[in-house]
Amino acid sequence: MVIFMLVKDVMKKPITVKDNDDLTEVIKLFREKRISGAPVLNDDGELVGIISESDIIKTLTTHDEDLNLILPSPLDLIELPLKTAIKIEEFKEDLKKALKTKVKDVMTKDVVVAKPDMTINDAAKLMVEHKxxxxxxxxxxxxxxxxxxxxxxxxALV
Structure with missing residues (x-):
């Protein structure tokens, strides 16, 4: 029965990234390999973390409270196009900086791992427990x- 299948029977060869890689490199790899996350290795080949699309999104997300578009005053209507242009340029610069962020600065460091002789049922439970x-x-x-x-x-279930 499927429940007794072991992790080693269904695991794949991992696509990994290095902890010193830039997010730009990781994004390109994710797109090229059609994956949404990868284990992170240091220069010695040791597992030091895991990075996912959500880690990248959190890094790229910016919140700008300064640009208030609710009921602008007449003066705001004159200044708004200029303020907006400045904010767009600031956003572009922030995005460029964020893409140069190193994996080690945004990865999840406390990695939950599986052992090859675990059942896939136990692996699934770990995934659910740790979300x-x-x-x-x-x-x-x-x-x-x-x-x-x-x-x-x-x-593996089908």
Whole structure:
């Protein structure tokens, strides 16, 4: 029965990123490989984190309270186009800076992992408990050997 399938039977070879990569590189990799997250390795090849699209989105999100468009005064109507142009330029600069952010500055450092001999049922429980979509799979030495996603588990059911 499917419930007794092991993580090692359905895990995939992981696509990884380095902790010193820029977000621009990660975004390109995610798009090219059609993935939404990846384990993060340091220069020694050790698993040090995990990064996902949501980590990137949080970094790129800006909140601007200064631009108030509700019931502008006549003076605001004159200044608004100039204020808007300035804010757009500031946003572009902020975005450029954000894209140069290093993975290690935005990744999730407390990584929940799976072991290859766990059942996929146990892996699914971990994902639900921790509200995560992927689990790096590590061997007894903590070395990354694979990854299992919610999609992998669902595919294993059919």
């Amino acid at each position: 995560i979509k992927r689990l790096p799979v590590v061997d007894e030495d903590g070395k990354l050997i694979g990854i299992i996603t919610r999609g992998d588990i669902i595919e």
